[in-house]
Amino acid sequence: MAKHLDYLRESASQTAGPYVHIGLAPGAAGFDIYRRELGWDIAGPNAKGERIRVEGLVIDGMGAPIKDVMLEIWQANAEGHYAHPEGGGPVEEGFRGWGRVITDFATGEWGFDTVKPGKTRGRNIGTQAPHLNLWIVARGINIGLNTRMYFADEVEANAKDPVLNLIEWENRRATLIAQRIERDGLPVYRFEIRLQGEAETVFFDL
Amino acid sequence: MMKPGEFHQRDRDIHPPALTPGYKTSVARSPRYSLISLQNSVSEITGPVFGHNDVDAGDNDLLTNYAKAGQSPIGERIILHGRVLDENARPVPNTLVEIWQANAGGRYRHKKDTYLAPIDPNFGGCGRTVTDENGYFYFRTVKPGAYPWRNYVNNWRPAHIHVSVFGTAFVQRLITQCYFEGDPFIPLCPIVQTIPDADAIDQLTAKLDLKATIPLDTVAYRFDIILRGRRSTLFENRLEGN
Numbered sequence: 477m478a479k480h481l482d483y484l485r486e487s488a489s490q491t492a493g494p495y496v497h498i499g500l501a502p503g504a505a506g507f508d509i510y511r512r513e514l515g516w517d518i519a520g521p522n523a524k525g526e527r528i529r530v531e532g533l534v535i536d537g538m539g540a541p542i543k544d545v546m547l548e549i550w551q552a553n554a555e556g557h558y559a560h561p562e563g564g565g566p567v568e569e570g571f572r573g574w575g576r577v578i579t580d581f582a583t584g585e586w587g588f589d590t591v592k593p594g595k596t597r598g599r600n601i602g603t604q605a606p607h608l609n610l611w612i613v614a615r616g617i618n619i620g621l622n623t624r625m626y627f628a629d630e631v632e633a634n635a636k637d638p639v640l641n642l643i644e645w646e647n648r649r650a651t652l653i654a655q656r657i658e659r660d661g662l663p664v665y666r667f668e669i670r671l672q673g674e675a676e677t678v679f680f681d682l
Numbered sequence: 683m684m685k686p687g688e689f690h691q692r693d694r695d696i697h698p699p700a701l702t703p704g705y706k707t708s709v710a711r712s713p714r715y716s717l718i719s720l721q722n723s724v725s726e727i728t729g730p731v732f733g734h735n736d737v738d739a740g741d742n743d744l745l746t747n748y749a750k751a752g753q754s755p756i757g758e759r760i761i762l763h764g765r766v767l768d769e770n771a772r773p774v775p776n777t778l779v780e781i782w783q784a785n786a787g788g789r790y791r792h793k794k795d796t797y798l799a800p801i802d803p804n805f806g807g808c809g810r811t812v813t814d815e816n817g818y819f820y821f822r823t824v825k826p827g828a829y830p831w832r833n834y835v836n837n838w839r840p841a842h843i844h845v846s847v848f849g850t851a852f853v854q855r856l857i858t859q860c861y862f863e864g865d866p867f868i869p870l871c872p873i874v875q876t877i878p879d880a881d882a883i884d885q886l887t888a889k890l891d892l893k894a895t896i897p898l899d900t901v902a903y904r905f906d907i908i909l910r911g912r913r914s915t916l917f918e919n920r921l922e923g924n
């Protein structure tokens with residue numbers, strides 16, 4: 477078997493810039509071009525599990541909401557399977573587990589509807605608590621920021637989660653946990669992402 | 683039991699750091715604490731799967747995907763093509779590549795772009811495609827113009843096309859920019875210069891590809907995209923129980 481010792485180097489990241497919407501969400505940029513924009517429907521109509529809404533802000537070092545962010549979401553279904561050949565098992569027809577949202581240009585609020593994911597298998601042993609994987613890009617962000625959102629009502633699973641437990645500073649673990657509220661009978665998880673400051677969100681080098 | 687191999691650790695020395703004061707917007711938008719390093723779990727080695735149902739055949743032709751019938755955008759007609767490969771030089775097939783750009787005058791079709799160069803009625807400025815089994819992709823478009831931006835008062839972006847790529851795993855997700863060989867703004871641009879490595883900048887610079895140029899019709903530029911590669915799984919089972 478031939479060995480590849482001449483590795484290539486990963487292409488360097490560059491900021492998504494202020495006009496990321498043109499490419500990835502042209503409807504939001506103010507024009508209609510594709511038959512269908514991608515990433516609007518995360519769970520699809522057949523997904524089992526609890527339907528939830530997730531909302532929040534991304535806040536900069538001045539304490540101001542960022543109004544030109546794009547977030548991508550990657551999550552398992554309610555059984556803890558990702559829609560991928562190595563995802564741990566089958567998913568419902570139409571479940572993609574991937575989403576793309578942009579912030580409101582006036583307020584910086586973002587939000588999306590999905591189903592609450594289940595526990596996923598751990599890296600070697602055990603399980604990971606239910607979580608969403610998030611990737612954040614914007615003008616001024618030179619390389620996409622990876623973080624995770626966990627659920628406040630999963631106290632027991634969160635306490636055993638290998639990734640949360642890897643964070644040495646216990647007080648910082650709270651930055652990854654979204655609080656649950658109810659609105660019109662629908663569970664809403666609120667998640668503020670802080671890029672700087674004492675409550676800076678934990679970001680990962682994956 | 684065979685376990686899927688992990689992805690090579692990202693070489694942060696070729697990527698821009700979060701805080702780059704020459705690019706002023708990064709100052710308030712850069713995390714200050716160290717990133718927490720994670721080994722890959724199922725959450726990282728998986729990622730969205732795209733197929734030919736997601737995009738339409740004409741989505742990669744920016745000369746026609748927004749033009750009125752019988753009309754074309756103004757500007758230098760170009761082909762931008764290349765391959766998506768991983769660090770092991772293996773092609774990345776069936777992956778979504780999305781691009782966006784200013785028109786030939788340097789103006790974006792975006793509510794927030796107020797530059798005085800005109801909107802081109804026949805140019806949307808975005809395209810997308812899925813790579814073939816060899817990782818190959820191509821777009822047809824016009825070469826974007828340089829445009830001014832508010833950083834220092836006289837900063838101009840070199841001509842560039844924004845590029846978004848997925849790969850097969852969420853850890854490979856990448857957004858970058860494609861520049862064009864010979865552009866004098868490249869060494870002057872604070873955004874380009876956030877990249878600390880000259881070879882890495884050169885790797886983002888598309889090269890004139892005369893052989894792919896269509897005589898009397900369209901100039902071609904070659905732009906390969908490299909995503910993170912994955913470790914071989916050959917001896918992975920020895921790690922069981924670690």
Ligand SMILES: [Fe+3]
Nearest residue numbers: 493839842844
């Ligand atoms: Fe740009």
